[in-house]
Amino acid sequence: MPLRQPSRIGLVAPVSSLISDGSDSTYLKISSSQLDVYAGTQRGITVTANGGTLHGAWSAEASITTSDRRLKRNIQPLYQTIATRARDRWESDSGAQPAADKLSEGEQVKWLLRPSLRRELRPVSFQLKRGPEAKYLKFGFIAQELEAVFPNLVRTVGDNTKAVASQDLIAVLTLAFQNLQKEHDDYKKTVLDQQRELESLKRRLDRLEAVHKHKHWSRCMALTRSAMAELERPRVVAAPTGYTSAEEALPIPAADVASAPPAEEVASAPPSAPPAEATAPPAAPKRGTALSREERREAAMFAELYSIMVATEHLEAAFVRGAVSNQDYERTCTQLLTQFKTLKTGLKDKCPDIRAFAKEHGMNCPLAEARLLETGVAATALFGGTATTGKESLACFKASEGFITLVDAVKLNMNAVDELLPLVRDLQASIVGIPNLPPLAGIERIAGWLVTLNGMRASDRLTEEQTRQLAMDVEQAYTSLKNWLHEKT
Numbered sequence: 001m002p003l004r005q006p007s008r009i010g011l012v013a014p015v016s017s018l019i020s021d022g023s024d025s026t027y028l029k030i031s032s033s034q035l036d037v038y039a040g041t042q043r044g045i046t047v048t049a050n051g052g053t054l055h056g057a058w059s060a061e062a063s064i065t066t067s068d069r070r071l072k073r074n075i076q077p078l079y080q081t082i083a084t085r086a087r088d089r090w091e092s093d094s095g096a097q098p099a100a101d102k103l104s105e106g107e108q109v110k111w112l113l114r115p116s117l118r119r120e121l122r123p124v125s126f127q128l129k130r131g132p133e134a135k136y137l138k139f140g141f142i143a144q145e146l147e148a149v150f151p152n153l154v155r156t157v158g159d160n161t162k163a164v165a166s167q168d169l170i171a172v173l174t175l176a177f178q179n180l181q182k183e184h185d186d187y188k189k190t191v192l193d194q195q196r197e198l199e200s201l202k203r204r205l206d207r208l209e210a211v212h213k214h215k216h217w218s219r220c221m222a223l224t225r226s227a228m229a230e231l232e233r234p235r236v237v238a239a240p241t242g243y244t245s246a247e248e249a250l251p252i253p254a255a256d257v258a259s260a261p262p263a264e265e266v267a268s269a270p271p272s273a274p275p276a277e278a279t280a281p282p283a284a285p286k287r288g289t290a291l292s293r294e295e296r297r298e299a300a301m302f303a304e305l306y307s308i309m310v311a312t313e314h315l316e317a318a319f320v321r322g323a324v325s326n327q328d329y330e331r332t333c334t335q336l337l338t339q340f341k342t343l344k345t346g347l348k349d350k351c352p353d354i355r356a357f358a359k360e361h362g363m364n365c366p367l368a369e370a371r372l373l374e375t376g377v378a379a380t381a382l383f384g385g386t387a388t389t390g391k392e393s394l395a396c397f398k399a400s401e402g403f404i405t406l407v408d409a410v411k412l413n414m415n416a417v418d419e420l421l422p423l424v425r426d427l428q429a430s431i432v433g434i435p436n437l438p439p440l441a442g443i444e445r446i447a448g449w450l451v452t453l454n455g456m457r458a459s460d461r462l463t464e465e466q467t468r469q470l471a472m473d474v475e476q477a478y479t480s481l482k483n484w485l486h487e488k489t
Contacts, residue, residue, distance in 0.1 A: 042131070046158070053158060057133045065167055078175050121149060140164070209323060298350060305343055305351070309358060309368045312336050316367035319379065326380050333371070333378040340372050376454035381428060395434040396485060402427035403478040410471045418458040420470075424450050440484055442476035449473065 020027035029036040035047040046053040069075070122145055128134040143162030147154035150172065155163045315332055318324045324332075344354070351357050354373055358365060371379075406423045414420060428450050431443060449470060462470065 056131050078171055121146075141169075205323075212318075212323070301343060301347055302351070302357075304339075305347065305354075305357065306361065306363070308336055308340050308343065309354075309363060309365050309372065312340075312368035312371055313365040316371055316379075320367075330378045330380045337372065337376060337378070341376075374455075375451050377425075377450060381425070381432065381450070392435055395430065396481070398430040399427070399434060399481060400478075402430045403474060403481070406474050407471070407478070410467060410474070413467075415462040415467050416458075417453050417456045417460045417462075420462070421450075421453045421458075424453055438484065440477070440480035442473055442480050445473040446477055 017030050018027050019030065025041045026039050029038065033048065035045075036043055037045040043055050046055065122141070123139065124142060125137055125139050127137060141164060143154050143164050146164060146169075147162065150169075153165050153168050153172065155165060157163050312333070315324070315329065315336065319329045319333075355369060358369065402423070406420075406427055409420065409423055424446065428446050431437070431446060437443075
């Protein structure tokens with residue numbers, strides 16, 4: 001191989017020579033302190049007394065880094081080393097300088113990975129300015145930025161070029177991952193403990209609700225039995241004022257009437273021979289009058305009315321306190337409303353005023369009166385609160401379908417209560433089923449129409465004025481819902 005620049009003996013200047021096979025682009029450059037290998041005019045390897053540098057992209061079947069314990073000294077956990085070196089450079093979240101040796105492992109790692117420091121670690125994408133790798137998009141860190149955060153991860157090589165110690169960076173990232181995994185395990189354990197505690201509380205709440213419900217129904221049944229016993233007890237009737245005897249005030253049995261003497265004989269009897277009873281009239285006999293079958297049935301219906309109102313009052317109070325779930329409340333309230341409406345029909349002639357009945361019997365049931373006599377539907381049907389599946393699009397579609405159906409029914413002059421009430425009820429149910437629905441203009445009027453129609457008889461019809469008002473309210477509510485959906489998209 002020709003020697004292009006042979007060394008000259010006796011010179012003080014650094015010795016430099018090129019060894020080539022005749023090519024101007026591939027050669028070996030030798031100096032007194034460095035050896036460079038060039039291929040295709042590009043430097044590939046630089047060898048110095050302290051090591052060397054590989055330039056460009058290198059491919060290998062395997063890469064092995066020496067990590068034998070026998071070659072190392074001053075071995076200690078990484079979190080202690082980082083905390084010790086960083087305590088004079090980094091401030092904690094509170095602004096104080098914590099002593100690294102007083103912090104636990106978890107606290108030191110959290111100090112290392114505090115939120116402000118996580119923002120300083122800035123992964124980037126980039127392209128090299130020159131070299132065979134310049135055509136590829138690469139990912140990594142800027143050495144100058146990483147040096148400001150982790151000085152021990154950056155080296156200065158060659159002509160003041162900054163380089164990242166990848167093996168050291170892997171160790172730091174591994175420490176961070178271990179800490180995150182430990183936090184995840186701790187959170188998972190906390191969640192499991194809370195779930196078990198919630199399940200235990202739910203079981204206790206179910207038992208308390210069962211005891212409360214049992215006591216409540218026991219009281220209702222005791223009141224009902226007491227009322228029935230009072231109504232079925234034989235009545236004692238005395239002679240009212242103005243009658244000479246109880247017989248004149250009481251109905252006389254047919255056998256007594258047949259055996260009694262004629263009135264003429266009693267009138268013609270000589271006064272000198274009065275009957276023995278006239279001189280010493282006995283006490284008025286007390287006779288009991290038992291209730292007829294019809295009276296017993298009526299008393300049983302009043303007892304049922306009493307128990308329904310008391311049960312509804314307790315149910316509403318439990319719902320307000322959150323002691324009963326929405327599903328159980330709606331199911332029980334619907335059953336009580338159905339029973340009340342059926343019973344009210346049977347008592348419409350005997351008890352036209354339910355409020356007067358409650359006042360007469362000393363009942364203080366404002367919640368029950370509002371639910372049974374005013375709204376006529378469960379609170380969840382008016383104000384929502386039932387469980388939703390979270391499918392907002394499906395709920396909005398059902399509500400739009402309900403609006404269109406009701407508008408078409410009004411346009412077809414359907415004004416009977418039994419025709420409109422199911423449509424309004426379905427529409428209100430679909431409206432309250434929309435999750436996160438804000439208070440829109442006109443939406444509350446649908447609930448008002450549900451209450452109005454629910455208080456009317458099935459054979460009643462809306463007047464022309466009511467029909468026009470219903471059409472306008474439905475149209476306004478539908479427009480508000482559409483505008484809200486447009487704003488969300």
